[in-house]
Amino acid sequence: MAYLLDGDNLIGTERGRAASEEDRAALVREVSDRLRRTRARVVLFFDGAGRSLVLGALSVEFARNVSADDAILRAVESSKRPEETTVVTADRALARRARDAGAKALSPAEFWAHFGAAARAGTPAASEPPVDVDDWVRWFEDDANRKS
Numbered sequence: 001m002a003y004l005l006d007g008d009n010l011i012g013t014e015r016g017r018a019a020s021e022e023d024r025a026a027l028v029r030e031v032s033d034r035l036r037r038t039r040a041r042v043v044l045f046f047d048g049a050g051r052s053l054v055l056g057a058l059s060v061e062f063a064r065n066v067s068a069d070d071a072i073l074r075a076v077e078s079s080k081r082p083e084e085t086t087v088v089t090a091d092r093a094l095a096r097r098a099r100d101a102g103a104k105a106l107s108p109a110e111f112w113a114h115f116g117a118a119a120r121a122g123t124p125a126a127s128e129p130p131v132d133v134d135d136w137v138r139w140f141e142d143d144a145n146r147k148s
Contacts, residue, residue, distance in 0.1 A: 002079070003111070004072045004098075005031070006089035007046045007060075010108050013090040019046070032058050034115040045071050069094045076101045 007027055011019040031042055035057050043059045050062035063071040076082050082102035088111040089095055095105035
């Protein structure tokens with residue numbers, strides 16, 4: 001099953017403000033940490049431009065010239081099995097559109113409950129070391145794109 005997360009919406013719902021770069025990085029770390037104990041695949045969508053990356057079962061995509069909502073819906077519509085896709089958002093209109101396209105929808109609270117309580121306050125699970133996303137990015141970075 002693939003989960004498509006409306007990243008800026010998750011941050012806005014929790015923090016009550018627009019997402020900063022630090023908020024986005026913290027969300028990537030948190031989702032990555034939680035996924036280490038599952039077999040779930042997650043694509044985390046953000047509005048605007050940025051560098052897409054893949055960290056194991058977690059992919060981070062930037063919508064660039066469209067909204068993250070539209071990018072999420074395109075992913076649902078292009079899926080061979082949209083019924084196996086779950087959109088995570090607090091945006092009722094996006095949730096309805098996702099269901100109309102054949103996907104399931106979960107609220108952020110339902111998603112967090114499903115994936116456990118690790119790292120909600122920025123604290124990793126006691127039994128596992130924290131994930132260093134920046135280190136992963138450097139490790140998997142294409143040598144041609146590396147700045148010396």
